Amino acid sequence: MKIVxxxxxxxxxxxxxxxxxxxxxxxxxxxxxFKANNHEVKVFTHKNxxxxxxxxxxDCDVMVWWGHMMHWHVEDSIVDLVCDSVLKGMGFIAxxxxxxxxxxxxxxxxxxxxxxxxxxxxERVWVVDPQHEIAKGLNxxxxxxxxxxxxxxxxxxxxxxxxxxxxxxGGEVFRSGCCYKxxxxxxxxxxxxxxxxxxxxxxxxxxxLLNAVNWAKPNVxxxxxxxxxxxxxxxxx
Amino acid sequence: MKIVxxxxxxxxxxxxxxxxxxxxxxxxxxxxxFKANNHEVKVFTHKNxxxxxxxxxxDCDVMVWWGHMMHWHVEDSIVDLVCDSVLKGMGFIAxxxxxxxxxxxxxxxxxxxxxxxxxxxxERVWVVDPQHEIAKGLNxxxxxxxxxxxxxxxxxxxxxxxxxxxxxxGGEVFRSGCCYKxxxxxxxxxxxxxxxxxxxxxxxxxxxLLNAVNWAKPNVxxxxxxxxxxxxxxxxx
Amino acid sequence: MKIVxxxxxxxxxxxxxxxxxxxxxxxxxxxxxFKANNHEVKVFTHKNxxxxxxxxxxDCDVMVWWGHMMHWHVEDSIVDLVCDSVLKGMGFIAxxxxxxxxxxxxxxxxxxxxxxxxxxxxERVWVVDPQHEIAKGLNxxxxxxxxxxxxxxxxxxxxxxxxxxxxxxGGEVFRSGCCYKxxxxxxxxxxxxxxxxxxxxxxxxxxxLLNAVNWAKPNVxxxxxxxxxxxxxxxxx
Amino acid sequence: MKIVxxxxxxxxxxxxxxxxxxxxxxxxxxxxxFKANNHEVKVFTHKNxxxxxxxxxxDCDVMVWWGHMMHWHVEDSIVDLVCDSVLKGMGFIAxxxxxxxxxxxxxxxxxxxxxxxxxxxxERVWVVDPQHEIAKGLNxxxxxxxxxxxxxxxxxxxxxxxxxxxxxxGGEVFRSGCCYKxxxxxxxxxxxxxxxxxxxxxxxxxxxLLNAVNWAKPNVxxxxxxxxxxxxxxxxx
Numbered sequence: 001m002k003i004v005x006x007x008x009x010x011x012x013x014x015x016x017x018x019x020x021x022x023x024x025x026x027x028x029x030x031x032x033x034f035k036a037n038n039h040e041v042k043v044f045t046h047k048n049x050x051x052x053x054x055x056x057x058x059d060c061d062v063m064v065w066w067g068h069m070m071h072w073h074v075e076d077s078i079v080d081l082v083c084d085s086v087l088k089g090m091g092f093i094a095x096x097x098x099x100x101x102x103x104x105x106x107x108x109x110x111x112x113x114x115x116x117x118x119x120x121x122x123e124r125v126w127v128v129d130p131q132h133e134i135a136k137g138l139n140x141x142x143x144x145x146x147x148x149x150x151x152x153x154x155x156x157x158x159x160x161x162x163x164x165x166x167x168x169x170g171g172e173v174f175r176s177g178c179c180y181k182x183x184x185x186x187x188x189x190x191x192x193x194x195x196x197x198x199x200x201x202x203x204x205x206x207x208x209l210l211n212a213v214n215w216a217k218p219n220v221x222x223x224x225x226x227x228x229x230x231x232x233x234x235x236x237x
Numbered sequence: 238m239k240i241v242x243x244x245x246x247x248x249x250x251x252x253x254x255x256x257x258x259x260x261x262x263x264x265x266x267x268x269x270x271f272k273a274n275n276h277e278v279k280v281f282t283h284k285n286x287x288x289x290x291x292x293x294x295x296d297c298d299v300m301v302w303w304g305h306m307m308h309w310h311v312e313d314s315i316v317d318l319v320c321d322s323v324l325k326g327m328g329f330i331a332x333x334x335x336x337x338x339x340x341x342x343x344x345x346x347x348x349x350x351x352x353x354x355x356x357x358x359x360e361r362v363w364v365v366d367p368q369h370e371i372a373k374g375l376n377x378x379x380x381x382x383x384x385x386x387x388x389x390x391x392x393x394x395x396x397x398x399x400x401x402x403x404x405x406x407g408g409e410v411f412r413s414g415c416c417y418k419x420x421x422x423x424x425x426x427x428x429x430x431x432x433x434x435x436x437x438x439x440x441x442x443x444x445x446l447l448n449a450v451n452w453a454k455p456n457v458x459x460x461x462x463x464x465x466x467x468x469x470x471x472x473x474x
Numbered sequence: 475m476k477i478v479x480x481x482x483x484x485x486x487x488x489x490x491x492x493x494x495x496x497x498x499x500x501x502x503x504x505x506x507x508f509k510a511n512n513h514e515v516k517v518f519t520h521k522n523x524x525x526x527x528x529x530x531x532x533d534c535d536v537m538v539w540w541g542h543m544m545h546w547h548v549e550d551s552i553v554d555l556v557c558d559s560v561l562k563g564m565g566f567i568a569x570x571x572x573x574x575x576x577x578x579x580x581x582x583x584x585x586x587x588x589x590x591x592x593x594x595x596x597e598r599v600w601v602v603d604p605q606h607e608i609a610k611g612l613n614x615x616x617x618x619x620x621x622x623x624x625x626x627x628x629x630x631x632x633x634x635x636x637x638x639x640x641x642x643x644g645g646e647v648f649r650s651g652c653c654y655k656x657x658x659x660x661x662x663x664x665x666x667x668x669x670x671x672x673x674x675x676x677x678x679x680x681x682x683l684l685n686a687v688n689w690a691k692p693n694v695x696x697x698x699x700x701x702x703x704x705x706x707x708x709x710x711x
Numbered sequence: 712m713k714i715v716x717x718x719x720x721x722x723x724x725x726x727x728x729x730x731x732x733x734x735x736x737x738x739x740x741x742x743x744x745f746k747a748n749n750h751e752v753k754v755f756t757h758k759n760x761x762x763x764x765x766x767x768x769x770d771c772d773v774m775v776w777w778g779h780m781m782h783w784h785v786e787d788s789i790v791d792l793v794c795d796s797v798l799k800g801m802g803f804i805a806x807x808x809x810x811x812x813x814x815x816x817x818x819x820x821x822x823x824x825x826x827x828x829x830x831x832x833x834e835r836v837w838v839v840d841p842q843h844e845i846a847k848g849l850n851x852x853x854x855x856x857x858x859x860x861x862x863x864x865x866x867x868x869x870x871x872x873x874x875x876x877x878x879x880x881g882g883e884v885f886r887s888g889c890c891y892k893x894x895x896x897x898x899x900x901x902x903x904x905x906x907x908x909x910x911x912x913x914x915x916x917x918x919x920l921l922n923a924v925n926w927a928k929p930n931v932x933x934x935x936x937x938x939x940x941x942x943x944x945x946x947x948x
Contacts, residue, residue, distance in 0.1 A: 087348055087392070089842070100464075109346040110420050111324050111462040118466075121474055124945070126626050126647050131800070131895045136930050140627060149470075152600045152639070153614060155324070155420050155462055160395055160872075165626070165639060165647045169946070170470030173600050173639045173647050183347050183392050184842045219847050225348040225392055227337075229355075233386075233407030234835070235880070237358055326605070361708070363863050363884050368563070368658045373693050377864060389837045389876070390851060398634075402863070402876060402884045406709070410837050410876045410884050421605045456610050471598070472643070561822050561866070574938075583820040584894050585798050585936040592940075595948055623944075629798070629894050629936060632871055644944030657821050657866050699822040699866060701811075703829075707860075707881030711832055 001039045001217055004052075004060045005030050008067040009045040017196035026066050026193070029200045030209070037210055050075050057081060061217045062091035064209075066193065067101045079103050087183030087225055091216025093209075096193035099154070104189065107182050108156055114174070115151035118194070121169040123147040125176055125192065129163045133215045134177065134188065134208060142204035148194035150174045156189070166191055177208070179215075183225065186216040238276045238454055241289075241297045242267050245304040246282040254433035263303050263430070266437045267446070274447055287312050294318060299328035299450045303430065304338045316340050324420030324462055328453025330446075333430035336391070341426065344419050345393055351411070352388035355431070358406040360384040362413055362429065366400045370452045371414065371425065371445060379441035385431035387411045393426070403428055414445070416452075420462065423453040475513045475691055478526075478534045479504050482541040483519040491670035500540050500667070503674045504683070511684055524549050531555060536565035536687045540667065541575045553577050561657030561699055565690025567683075570667035573628070578663065581656050582630055588648070589625035592668075595643040597621040599650055599666065603637045607689045608651065608662065608682060616678035622668035624648045630663070640665055651682070653689075657699065660690040712750045712928055715763075715771045716741050719778040720756040728907035737777050737904070740911045741920070748921055761786050768792060773802035773924045777904065778812045790814050798894030798936055802927025804920070807904035810865075815900065818893050819867055825885070826862035829905075832880040834858040836887055836903065840874045844926045845888065845899065845919060853915035859905035861885045867900070877902055888919070890926075894936065897927040 007027035012018060014025075022029055031041045042060070044052060050073075057063070063082065067074070082103040086092045094104040099112045123144040127135045151172030157180070164177030176191035190208060193199045200206065244264035249255060251262075259266055268278045279297070281289060287310075294300070300319065304311070316339040323329045323344060331341040336349045360381040364372045388409030394417070401414030413428035427445060430436045437443065481501035486492060488499075496503050505515045516534070518526060524547075531537070537556065541548070556577040560566045568578040573586045597618040601609045625646030631654070638651030650665035664682060667673045674680065718738035723729060725736075733740055742752045753771070755763060761784075768774070774793065778785070793814040797803045805815040810823045834855040838846045862883030868891070875888030887902035901919060904910045911917065 083346075107346040109320075109344040113462045113464045115465055115467050117468060117470065119470065121470065124645055128626050128628070128647075128649065129632075129892070130627055130933075131892060131897070131930055133930055149467070151467065152602050153604055154602070157394065158397055158418060158603075158635070161632070162636070165649075167641060167645060167647045169472065169474040170467075171472040171598055171641060172467075173602075173641045175602065175639075181395060181840070181842060186842070219842055219844055222841075225350045227350045228352055230352050230386070230388065230407075230409075231354060233354065233356065233358065235406065235408040237406040361882055365863050365865070365884075365886065366655070366869075367696075367864055368655060368660070368693055370693055389839050390841055391839070395840075395872070398869070399873070402886075404878060404882060404884045408835055408878060410839075410878045412839065412876075418603070418605060423605070456605055456607055459604075557820075581820040583794075583818040587936045587938045589939055589941050591942060591944065593944065595944065623941070625941065631868065632892060634869055643946065643948040644941075645946040646941075655869060699824045701824045702826055704826050704860070704862065704881075704883075705828060707828065707830065707832065709880065709882040711880040 001061045001213060002059055003034050003039050003213060004042045004044065004056060004063045006044045006049055006063065006065045006067065008070050010070050013195060021196060021198040026195060026200060030064060033206050033209060034213070039213070046070050046073050050078055052078050052081060054081060057085040057090060060085070060090055062093060062213045064093045064095065064213070065098045065101055065103065066095040068097040071101050074102055079106060083107055086185035086187065089184035089218035089221035091185060091213065091218065092187045093212050093216060094187070094189045096191060099189065107187055110157060111155045114154045115172065117149040117170060120146035120197070121149055123192065124167040126165050126167060127163065128165050129161060132161060132163045134163050134211045136211050137207050138204060144192050144199055144202070146197045147192060147199065150191050184218065184220060184222045188212045188216055238298045238450060239296055240271050240276050240450060241279045241281065241293060241300045243281045243286055243300065243302045243304065245307050247307050250432060258433060258435040263432060263437060267301060270443050270446060271450070276450070283307050283310050287315055289315050289318060291318060294322040294327060297327055298454045299330060301330040301332065301450070302335045302338055302340065303332040305334040305432070308338050311339055316343060320344055323422035323424065326421035326455035326458035328422060328450065328455065329424045330449050330453060331424070331426045333428060336426065344424055347394055348392045351391045352409065354386040354407060357383035357434070358386055360429065361404040363402050363404060364400065365402050366398060369398060369400045371400050371448045373448050374444050375441060381429055381436055381439065383434045384429060384436065387428050421455065421457060421459045425449045425453055475535045475687060476533055477508050477513050477687060478516045478518065478530060478537045480518045480523055480537065480539045480541065482544050484544050487669060495670060495672040500669060500674060504538060507680050507683060508687070513687070520544050520547055524552055526552050526555060528555060531559040531564060534564055535691045536567060538567045538569065538687070539572045539575055539577065540569045542571040542669070545575050548576055553580060557581055560659035560661065563658035563692035563695035565659060565687065565692065566661045567686050567690060568661070568663045570665060573663065581661055584631055585629045588628045589646065591623040591644060594620035594671070595623055597666065598641040600639050600641060601637065602639050603635060606635060606637045608637050608685045610685050611681050612678055618666050618673055618676065620671045621666060621673065624665050658692065658694060658696045662686045662690055712772045712924060713770055714745050714750050714924060715753045715755065715767060715774045717755045717760055717774065717776045717778065719781050721781050724906060732907060732909040737906060737911060741775060744917050744920060745924070750924070757781050757784055761789055763789055763792060765792060768796040768801060771801055772928045773804060775804040775806065775924070776809045776812055776814065777806045779808040779906070782812050785813055790817060794818055797896035797898065800895035800929035800932035802896060802924065802929065803898045804923050804927060805898070805900045807902060810900065818898055821868055822866045825865045826883065828860040828881060831857035831908070832860055834903065835878040837876050837878060838874065839876050840872060843872060843874045845874050845922045847922050848918050849915060855903055855910055855913065857908045858903060858910065861902050895929065895931060895933045899923045899927055
């Protein structure tokens, strides 16, 4: 499978806890994971995301997106490119703080707002759709020792499929794994992955990521989306 | 209930078959219907839609939208205003060719493309969710003697509720009545209503429109949508 | 509105903590609530549930069901009667341990199994669909000081609408408010309400119950459900 | 994959148009198709369906069911066996008149009633979810030259995914391809396949059947479904 990763990787990510958690960046951790599972990977960060081309995405099965403080930095033309590719069949995985990433918001049509608290509390992620492809190989829950709390109400459209619900020690719950169809493409939002903890190095989280790209890969890609005029009826009337 | 109607009412609508079908414009027909049912109505056309204000919508329960060839004319700031109001609770009814209206597309996140054919064929609209509030008082189907064909594939997100499926004499089907939740607001897409036939004067279609605004009126309105930082956990941890 | 309540009210309910929590039985608390809101109420317990008649239900808008250890006691003919009435339009509210009540299981088609723990821990019930009629008037969550834990995986069909998610102090989550359409009827499962605590006397829980019966009341009732042979086509073919 | 086929194959099926359409029975046509695609197949008819064992189904990935006039003949214990197997992970494909088959009705919880007309009219089956695995390789529609009409209202729970909508020459529409999750298993209802026409020999219909069993095969199988008592909380409280 061909995967394109975008990781914002802003200046805060090359120091402190994020550097400790992800010495090669979040993209580095994701790239390593996908390559180890025989996927081809192309990586973008905030430095070159605005150079992303239609060719990059035509050749891509699934795009994985992690952004946070620089959502504004991604140009609208790039957002349109990504969303058009999704509608034509490309899978799209939005991670953690990408709930506010421009392409995710555009695909959802809602504000995608939520509550948050950053005290590194424990999260327990429960599987509520155990037959789902994205839950394959998981136990009934997995724990994240230290995670940023994301809480309801999460302003998203009703998920086509809800796979995970997160329990937070501080008292909140969250719809942590949400599946959508948009055009010919599939979209998965996955809440875990605050940058200051090495969440994407956890085995069970990696299982989710591998399952998710597999689930999101296109069954079919569509060349263009338009409104054809069918001048002749199919039946005599 | 307070209803705001937008009808594009472009220059083609003041002549020929459209004038014959709607001597007072489509907005005139809708206004008359809603007023006769004790709703307050405010009307906009392409001439003043770009003067629409936040106050107009704060005071509005449901907006009803009919647009066609001048979707481009509605400024993006107005589109944002409408969509924000929906997310905060205002109902939104998109009629017929408004499948490509900017606010509807923005709320859906898809291309909203479809097939079409304009030969005035018969449509039979079937109720597939007879317990739905929007189907109240209807028989199992109603007929539209002459309608523009809209056919699948209709590129929309899976409806939260599918109320109607259209059968067209020429051989196509269409998901003709689709319900969505977006934020605190409800959205209903209703396919019938090509401008050259007086569809909105049909009794059963009027029943649908009255049911739809009733269904779409807000249970609650939200002041603002943001991402609050909940610094203190609800539980001792 | 006309409401029929079934409360199992077995011998354990007339002593100890249940008696203390509900001096007049759970049915007494529910009856009082609904009557205070101008609904007509008829009550059944395990002593006379098998005398329930078609007439009782033809005349009923919404049935509210609380059962636990005597699900087996309800005769299959009564279960069929209840389920048929739901399919013909009657609303059905299944409370707490009624997840295993025969009519609820029959309407769901799944095992409706779940996890449980009875240590009287705290539950916080989060609203995840704040625009829903059943969430009207509620804050973003309400707390139940002492509740039996019900945990995922809850083996139910994907809810048509998910209104509440429960957070439990002991570490679990639960889909605590689930809406379904079955035939012409609406079904709501609501998890809170263990018999040893006076949960149904809480103001916010009472709000949910009142909202729920209001939501579940029929828009239309159907006389019979059959497979008519339409010998003549609607169109000339 | 291991597939178990049930075809009622009553006495009417061994003569007249059914014999002409299916010289080896509907099960013969299905068996041939699945075997040609390297699946293992076991066949049951009304003569031995009541001998079906737990072992037969434990060893089965997907069961394909075609029944019509002898639904009553299948014993309730067999129905329970089939439904339990679905809840534990086995896929289940209900074909055509199996909308009233006992296992399908039990899994749905509704009456599954519909309209019908048997004049051999044309059906055109439209794909409304073109990204779905069951629509893989299909054009935007396929035609069935002569089919029994099945019309709305079809009394089923809202499908988790709606893949096909049928257009009938006589004027009706039908939700002809409906996906459900039930427990760990997947259920697909497919409307085409009246016995007097060789529908299951059509290439596009065969494509649907092959896609459907592939979609319905279990990701995981569960040993038992029960309500475990989790005596110890996961967290200190």
